[in-house]
Amino acid sequence: MDRLKNASEVTPASKADASAVEAAPPISASETFTVNLICGMSLVLSFWISNSLYSIDLVTDPSLTLFLISIIELPIVILLYSRYRQNRQQCSYLRAVGRGILGVPVGALLNSLGAIALGAPVTSRCLPKTLTWSLMMSLFTTVPASCVLGSSWADWKRIFAHAKPNGSIEYLICLQAHGAVIGGWFGAWPMPLDWERPWQEWPISVSYGTLAGYLVASVASLGFGLAHRSRLKHVKNE
16 A cells, blocks of 8 residues: 555656656757857857948947847757757647747847836837847747747746746756846846946947846856756656
């Protein structure tokens, strides 16, 4: 009787862990590092093109710089994350790419509305800056999740609302999105100060904070992914 009771207590947790392992897209530590490296290098390439070919940066022309970052980063993010889509038997690679493309306007709309609700200016001079910043933000938040998770509301809620990712790719999505949002929030702090610096204008400091938070979260995701993998191995051994 005691054995049956212990088995009934262990079985649900074991099944939950097993289902989580099966649902998580397979991605190794080296692949996680490669995805982070490629995305990071594409950001460096974006700034290099902006500075070398157009002689601009986030301070001198934030709208065009953010637009160049988004245009260069967009195909790389979609093509990379679509490789790690869930339910591969039911979702083809091209379908995942299509979901990522749809995630761009949806994410840009949500981020722009969120920025305006938190005080972003809506004047005719600042609105293009808000739109290009929101476009870049969608690449860090909704686009990777759209490629991997699709329209699974339960997975979106679990990752973004409850911050309970399963597997390295979900840690990557979760931490990068939260890092970009938190970084942008910290980047907005200097804006109301009376330092009278050009980088205090919207959305320059917010963009720098967003990029810094995204890069820090990308590095952190490697450690969280490794810790999650070791925990799963420990559970399997038991």
